Amino acid sequence: MTGSPLSEIDRPNSYIGRSVPRPNARRLVAGRGAYVDDLRLPRMAHVAFLRSPHAHARILAIHAEEARRAPGVIRVVTGRELAAHCTPWVGVLHHLKGLKSAPQHAMAVDRACWQGEPVCAVVARSRAEAEDAAALIRVDWEELPAVTDMETALDPATPVIHPDLGDNLAFRREHVGGDPDAAFADPEAVVVEATFHTGRHTGVCLEGRSILADWNPAEERLTVYQSTQAPHMMQTVFARHLGLREGQVRVVCKDVGGSYGIKVHVYPDEVATAALSKMLGRPVKFVADRIEGMVSDIHARDHRLRARAAVRRDGTLLAMEVDDLTGIGPYSVYPRTSAVEGNQVVNLCGGPYVLKGYRAKTTVVFQNKTPTCQYRAVGHPIATAVTEGLVDLAAEAIGMDPAEIRRRNLIPDDAYPCTSLSGMRFEALSHHKCLARLLEMMDYERLRAEQAELRKHGIHRGIGLACFIELTNPSPFMYGIGGARISAMDGATVRLDPDGSLAVASGVTEQGQGTEAILAQIAATAVGVPVERVRVVTGDTEVTPYGGGTWASRGAGIGGEAMLQAGLALKEGILAVAGAMLQARPETLDIRGGVVVDRASGAERLPLEELGRVVYFRGDTLPRDLPRELVATRHWTPKEYPFCFTNGAQASYLEVDVETGFVRLLGHWCVEDCGTVINPMLVEEQIRGGVVQGIGGALFEHCVYSPEGQLLSGSLADYLVPMSGEMPDIHVGHVETPTRESALGAKGAGEAGTAGAPAAVQNAINDALRPFGARVLAQPFTPARILAALGRI
Amino acid sequence: MxxxxxxxxxxxxxxxxxxxxxxxxxxxxxxxxxxxxxxxxxxxxxxxxxxxxxxxxxxxxxxxxxxxxxxxxxxxxxxxxTETGEIAALQEAFVARNALQCGFCTPGMLVAAAELLRREPRPSRERIRDWLGGNYCRCTGYHAIVDAVEQAAAALHGAPAE
Known part of the structure; x- marks a missing residue:
């Protein structure tokens, strides 16, 4: 690789930066997707799980005789029986110092620790028969006190969920940067403080978690078709806990019906399904239905944060302090752990701003609720809601416009590289460019004027801004250094076939983001072929290069760079052959539109299909010692920075009905910087989808528990998700600051929308409520909470 | 029984x-x-x-x-x-506008949208949002879906009346 960073992607006929449609979309609109539940194998059986109805209870006995005799039943397996075939796990990472958790089994053995924990499995000919039989199982339970309130989880009077751990504390971290005490003591400082809550919510992938495990005793191989984001990680997990070598396990990931971080974790029922297939020697399928998904998919964002900020009257922000408390359920989720979200809050708060002092603490406690773990934009929406909430409180306290206080305090665009007070290293961000673009797109001044005018008529609108940083392209510093076998590296293979088309494979995966589309664009650009002639394979541990999969916005930045390098390597190989065939020096040639051309004149010299024909079928006509490698594989992993941080800004414009507490979203804007934009149309839909997920958490979504630990919002009639009617048009703008770490320059884009939307909505609602002296800081901002803040209920 | x-x-x-x-x-x-x-x-x-x-x-x-x-x-x-070609214009528009990501909601979304266009040739964005209000999409944020239905309506029936 030579030349300036952009030279290889900024060539004639480049597909980088073009909104080409996704190659797999045509199949999906025709109903020809292949999601796990669409797959059928000979002798396939179905498993249904009996789940704990209690938040915390001892299993005294399981009476399954009747279930065993029920029609269609193949096997009933208790947790204790399964434990002989499947080892437990502990969700800790060494670099999260002090993080502890208890061994977790695929099914509860003696005790269930949350409502929904799998207790007993019924394998039958059909799912309906399995469910019928599961209903016949009787369990003798001894109910135990449930720990549900995270505020009292560490009180001496509260029972300890795992007595071997000593207490209910999973993890605690405090970080101090600069001199917060001096900053808060500044004689000119105005101090604002508030308590924020983010509501526990979950991913609600439209396709439930799904797995079809097929143990073939004759081959001693396990093939797992799974709806997952990380096939290679799952290969390791199945091997490790079922007593196999990794090479005995193949994980195939066809179409995935939404994931957003939900499908990157190890789920007890999924591991149990694989173990059951091994026990029975036949394929076993499990698809989580909606109700069981609500109690068994990971939850997230159950946080209470006490926070304060110091600001001078001239608008200079001095310091921020955040004290975060989060409840994660009874186990830290394997293998990524449930401490990462709180840890991210510590890392990310205050991130966009120049501060003199910063102190942040997270306390992560166990409770008897569904386990929580990483969900889209891990920690970002929490940190941004707190940071941007504080900035608006500071602006209000000193009487400054919210846009102005941000302009005065955002890290200057020419200050990079730099390190935040939380220790995050920023290569190059563009806060001021993004904010300026945002204000221009939304016509901030006009909206302010409109807001003031409508106030006179009793219409209460609000404008909310949110600037944010976004962690993408993680290096081994995210998980690998903690001991998890989660790859931060990905490989790509590019092969020229005899017809001049490319077959490419990658370790990153597709869950609808458009991974396969951008990989095709990059390969087509690197080699110089029409994008229609590229076929992409992802999601199969047997045929793709090793890799981490798609999560933490790493697909384009890491998988894409590997593909670029592989494509360039293949091109070099092709041009070496072409040079011999054309009696020209390879460096005088190029490939454009699938044809080898003269680099200087562009004159067509040799179609790739002719080159392919000669190499594959008439190699006798080529010089004897000419290398003829038409396959290239390259790998890439970030090395310079632990994470590739990027940034953006969002705005919400909305109206609050002060009589009903209802919020009507009128418009939403997001300007983000994901470095090199490979496909603007795909990035824009990523951003919009992320924004709506963020809005969901801000306005609607809430896993509500009773004091006994019963989930009260377990159906989509009780747990509200954003639908099209309530959502606004979302306007997206791009600023491009490519990372210099890679030739492609791509940073991630998947978290940006979710990172900033709740803060923007929160600030807009409070902007609308300001004349009433009312304020809401506990998500979701439901009509009831808004009316309560207004003192009307 | x-x-x-x-x-x-x-x-x-x-x-x-x-x-x-x-x-x-x-x-x-x-x-x-x-x-x-x-x-x-x-x-x-x-x-x-x-x-x-x-x-x-x-x-x-x-x-x-x-x-x-x-x-x-x-x-x-x-x-x-799909085979009869009845919803081809909508499918084209969904692909062209990237009105789907994971695709799991898409068949249901297309069937619902086709019904709207059968009843109302030129629905407004608001009407499209309202009509599709019973079809959950977690991926797209809905904006592109609304764009695609508008685009299909225009392809089938000409530009919307002002």
Whole structure:
């Protein structure tokens, strides 16, 4: 690789930066997707799980005789029986110092620790028969006190969920940067403080978690078709806990019906399904239905944060302090752990701003609720809601416009590289460019004027801004250094076939983001072929290069760079052959539109299909010692920075009905910087989808528990998700600051929308409520909470 | 009472005879017995719209109707509507506008959108949002779906009236 960073992607006929449609979309609109539940194998059986109805209870006995005799039943397996075939796990990472958790089994053995924990499995000919039989199982339970309130989880009077751990504390971290005490003591400082809550919510992938495990005793191989984001990680997990070598396990990931971080974790029922297939020697399928998904998919964002900020009257922000408390359920989720979200809050708060002092603490406690773990934009929406909430409180306290206080305090665009007070290293961000673009797109001044005018008529609108940083392209510093076998590296293979088309494979995966589309664009650009002639394979541990999969916005930045390098390597190989065939020096040639051309004149010299024909079928006509490698594989992993941080800004414009507490979203804007934009149309839909997920958490979504630990919002009639009617048009703008770490320059884009939307909505609602002296800081901002803040209920 | 019910119906224009469990949902019948896996099961309680199909000219939720209710019915799913070309303009627009990501909601979304365009040739963005308000999409943020339905309406019926 030579030349300036952009030279290889900024060539004639480049597909980088073009909104080409996704190659797999045509199949999906025709109903020809292949999601796990669409797959059928000979002798396939179905498993249904009996789940704990209690938040915390001892299993005294399981009476399954009747279930065993029920029609269609193949096997009933208790947790204790399964434990002989499947080892437990502990969700800790060494670099999260002090993080502890208890061994977790695929099914509860003696005790269930949350409502929904799998207790007993019924394998039958059909799912309906399995469910019928599961209903016949009787369990003798001894109910135990449930720990549900995270505020009292560490009180001496509260029972300890795992007595071997000593207490209910999973993890605690405090970080101090600069001199917060001096900053808060500044004689000119105005101090604002508030308590924020983010509501526990979950991913609600439209396709439930799904797995079809097929143990073939004759081959001693396990093939797992799974709806997952990380096939290679799952290969390791199945091997490790079922007593196999990794090479005995193949994980195939066809179409995935939404994931957003939900499908990157190890789920007890999924591991149990694989173990059951091994026990029975036949394929076993499990698809989580909606109700069981609500109690068994990971939850997230159950946080209470006490926070304060110091600001001078001239608008200079001095310091921020955040004290975060989060409840994660009874186990830290394997293998990524449930401490990462709180840890991210510590890392990310205050991130966009120049501060003199910063102190942040997270306390992560166990409770008897569904386990929580990483969900889209891990920690970002929490940190941004707190940071941007504080900035608006500071602006209000000193009487400054919210846009102005941000302009005065955002890290200057020419200050990079730099390190935040939380220790995050920023290569190059563009806060001021993004904010300026945002204000221009939304016509901030006009909206302010409109807001003031409508106030006179009793219409209460609000404008909310949110600037944010976004962690993408993680290096081994995210998980690998903690001991998890989660790859931060990905490989790509590019092969020229005899017809001049490319077959490419990658370790990153597709869950609808458009991974396969951008990989095709990059390969087509690197080699110089029409994008229609590229076929992409992802999601199969047997045929793709090793890799981490798609999560933490790493697909384009890491998988894409590997593909670029592989494509360039293949091109070099092709041009070496072409040079011999054309009696020209390879460096005088190029490939454009699938044809080898003269680099200087562009004159067509040799179609790739002719080159392919000669190499594959008439190699006798080529010089004897000419290398003829038409396959290239390259790998890439970030090395310079632990994470590739990027940034953006969002705005919400909305109206609050002060009589009903209802919020009507009128418009939403997001300007983000994901470095090199490979496909603007795909990035824009990523951003919009992320924004709506963020809005969901801000306005609607809430896993509500009773004091006994019963989930009260377990159906989509009780747990509200954003639908099209309530959502606004979302306007997206791009600023491009490519990372210099890679030739492609791509940073991630998947978290940006979710990172900033709740803060923007929160600030807009409070902007609308300001004349009433009312304020809401506990998500979701439901009509009831808004009316309560207004003192009307 | 017999647990099984004999039904005769047409599915995507083809005659079908079956004996179905009385409790079997229509969408499960289509998926499990006829291998029409294009209709998806998202919530099984009538909220998400992933199983939207057309029965006797009306769009219904395949999880809220029993197969046993379909004796004599005419059923159309995404597979049949694709083959006849009836929803081709919408499918083109969905691809062109990237109005889908994971694609799980898409068949139901297309069947619902087709019904809207059959009734109202030039719906406004607000009307499209309202009409599709019973079809959950977690990926796109809905904006591109609204764009695509608008684009398909324009392709079929010309630009919207101002």
């Amino acid at each position: 017999d647990r099984f019910v004999a039904i005769r119906l047409t599915v995507n224009g083809e005659p079908v005879e079956a004996r179905v469990d009385a409790r079997l949902h229509l969408v499960d019948f289509l998926r499990e017995q006829l291998d029409l896996t294009g209709s998806h099961v998202g919530c099984e309680h009538g909220v998400c719209g992933a199983c939207t199909i057309r029965v006797n000219g009306e769009i219904v939720r395949g999880c809220l109707m029993l197969a046993a209710q379909c004796d004599g019915a005419e059923v159309w799913t995404i597979e049949g509507l």
